[in-house]
Amino acid sequence: MRYLSTLFLLVVIILWSSCRKDFESGPSMGNLQFSTDTLYLDTIFTNIGSSTYSFKVYNRTDEDFTIPEIALERGENSGYRLNVDGIPGKSFENIQVLAKDSIFVFVETTTDITDQTTETEFLYTDRILFDSGGNQQDIDLVTLIKDAIFLFPSRDAMTGEVETLLLGLDEDSNEIRIEGFFLQDDQLNFTNEKPYVIYGYAAIPSGRTLTIDAGARVHFHANSGLIAANNATLQVNGEISNDSELLENEVIFEGDRLEPQFSNTPGQWGTIWLTAGSTGHIINHTTIKNATVGILMDSNDGGTAPTLTLTNTQIYNSSNVGLLARTGNVQGENVVINNSGQVSLNCSLGGTYNFNHCTFTNYTRIGTLTRSLPSVLIDNNLQISDTEVLTADLIEANFSNCIIYGNTDLELLFSRVEGTTFNYNFKNCLIRFNDFNNNFTDNPLYDFTNTSLFENSILNQDPDFKDPFENMMNIGENSAANGMGSTPTSGSDILNTPRNTNAPDIGAYESTSFNEGN
Known part of the structure; x- marks a missing residue:
């Protein structure tokens, strides 16, 4: 009898879990909201790392969703580095954001001005792309690099x-x-x-x-x-x-x-x-x-x-x-x-x-x-x-x-x-x-x-x-x-x-x- 009770309880837990919405999330549909549209990393010297800056990505809807792709537009050649919800890298796939919730994106940069220009100052830019095609959204990244x-x-x-x-x-x-x-x-x-x-x-x-x-x-x-x-x-x-x-x-x-x-x-x-x-x-x-x-x-x-x-x-x-x-x-x-x-x-x-x-x-x-x-x-x-x-x-x-x-x-x-x-x-x-x-x-x-x-x-x-x-x-x-x-x-x-x-x-x-x- 004890075995039947345990089996019944296990079945109930499995059925209940299969109905939970946070295990099911469709893709975002271009409906992300951000704490900023442009992130200024201020001024740094060439080859000296910046401070770490951050912004928030919000899911204001009532449904959980997954962002299919987050990536720097310059790709692996970008002078910027990202950390998305605790994961470091330059590109990410299937990042989940729960309903009425948000995630943090952290940004740093180290850039060599000699790779970019012969001037003593250079405005280095990139974009963080969220999703692709018609649903694509972006955040601009801007840093003034000084030669020294x-x-x-x-x-x-x-x-x-x-x-x-x-x-x-x-x-x-x-x-x-x-x-x-x-x-x-x-x-x-x-x-x-x-x-x-x-x-x-x-x-x-x-x-x-x-x-x-x-x-x-x-x-x-x-x-x-x-x-x-x-x-x-x-x-x-x-x-x-x-x-x-x-x-x-x-x-x-x-x-x-x-x-x-x-x-x-x-x-x-x-x-x-x-x-x-x-x-x-x-x-x-x-x-x-x-x-x-x-x-x-x-x-x-x-x-x-x-x-x-x-x-x-x-x-x-x-x-x-x-x-x-x-x-x-x-x-x-x-x-x-x-x-x-x-x-x-x-x-x-x-x-x-x-x-x-x-x-x-x-x-x-x-x-x-x-x-x-x-x-x-x-x-x-x-x-x-x-x-x-x-x-x-x-x-x-x-x-x-x-x-x-x-x-x-x-x-x-x-x-x-x-x-x-x-x-x-x-x-x-x-x-x-x-x-x-x-x-x-x-x-x-x-x-x-x-x-x-x-x-x-x-x-x-x-x-x-x-x-x-x-x-x-x-x-x-x-x-x-x-x-x-x-x-x-x-x-x-x-x-x-x-x-x-x-x-x-x-x-x-x-x-x-x-x-x-x-």
């Missing part, structure tokens, strides 16, 4: 090992190396004809100068950067641009991902490293963005002239520090540093610093956490182990007509070890320093009434930035910085707007720049 000059370490043909640079020895006398290479003599002038894409660290050899022309674009792959070796020099010759958005004459250092979602992502590449003994660096009309450390500077060259002269330069979205100078000798004017994961400007382990008409701010967002470090940190010490602290003289740190601000209460901090020189002066500066808990009331380093340290300082007044979270650091008509700079002065702001010689504005921007809509 690629610089990268060599690879040993026998061992497969990648070329490296020796940085020094660790405490156990083991070599410290990173993937990198020395630029050759014919690579020491970056022009604006094509972008440069660097893999690993490109090093300027000792006694050589890397010259970068106005309008050049330099892109770095992940964990890559630029190094100036002992007695080497970096000269960046950007110029004022006519278009404040295109920045056609400015030199730009950034990552090699060109898609919009990467435009303000910190930490995409390493740093511009001006090592100890490198000298005579000049950086003008330049934007450095999305690095780990924008500029890392080790020591000065012992002379009276600045090791680094930084003018009309912006450093944004560094995941750690915008400008980190250890015993540096830096002169800066019309410099803007904003949105750094830790500190925007760190004058560390002493040194010599002179900044005029600069804007050092930090409005970076760290989730729900409060940033613990200030926009500007000045110190004369560096802890290298649990028991050892290096110290050096802070010969001078002079800030004139500068804005030091951000979205935390204390945006200027000092770290001093006694027994060494620690000289600093702030003149006509707008500073955010809200000591609500009175932690610094008795600390003479923060005596803002001491005119030998702080002359004509403005504390905790609104700078009226245009949009600091988006790195728009122009100041408006209501800024507390308006007309509060020291006089006399001459020259122009970072946008080449002439400064008011009687009452210039504090910071890198004259407020007229903002009023004119820039």
Whole structure:
């Protein structure tokens, strides 16, 4: 009897299953719907893979159906790659879509521009065809491919090992190396004809100068950067641009991902490293963005002239520090540093610093956490182990007509070890320093009434930035910085707007720049 009951139940299940509609589906009849009709994969460099993009294919009907064929129009020769409902390939057959349901189609591309054109930019297109004949529907695929000059370490043909640079020895006398290479003599002038894409660290050899022309674009792959070796020099010759958005004459250092979602992502590449003994660096009309450390500077060259002269330069979205100078000798004017994961400007382990008409701010967002470090940190010490602290003289740190601000209460901090020189002066500066808990009331380093340290300082007044979270650091008509700079002065702001010689504005921007809509 038990056998008959089991047999009856099995028959019922088989009969019920044979009536289910999801085991029966006819072909689609040109009635697919899509979340887009054109998929733009944005801009990529030749031979560098894109991000993954997706769209949805909908079955809005009350019946299950099967798409007989999905394929790229260029077939197997297409530079695009598909993944349809979890299946990779370039063509697919009999893809089922249930009633009132949808499937995902994912798209990527890697394309060699030299296979297509002799131009430096090429619009690469294809179509995804759904079904054929009278029922055929399609989605257009569009990608702008840029040609570039690629610089990268060599690879040993026998061992497969990648070329490296020796940085020094660790405490156990083991070599410290990173993937990198020395630029050759014919690579020491970056022009604006094509972008440069660097893999690993490109090093300027000792006694050589890397010259970068106005309008050049330099892109770095992940964990890559630029190094100036002992007695080497970096000269960046950007110029004022006519278009404040295109920045056609400015030199730009950034990552090699060109898609919009990467435009303000910190930490995409390493740093511009001006090592100890490198000298005579000049950086003008330049934007450095999305690095780990924008500029890392080790020591000065012992002379009276600045090791680094930084003018009309912006450093944004560094995941750690915008400008980190250890015993540096830096002169800066019309410099803007904003949105750094830790500190925007760190004058560390002493040194010599002179900044005029600069804007050092930090409005970076760290989730729900409060940033613990200030926009500007000045110190004369560096802890290298649990028991050892290096110290050096802070010969001078002079800030004139500068804005030091951000979205935390204390945006200027000092770290001093006694027994060494620690000289600093702030003149006509707008500073955010809200000591609500009175932690610094008795600390003479923060005596803002001491005119030998702080002359004509403005504390905790609104700078009226245009949009600091988006790195728009122009100041408006209501800024507390308006007309509060020291006089006399001459020259122009970072946008080449002439400064008011009687009452210039504090910071890198004259407020007229903002009023004119820039």
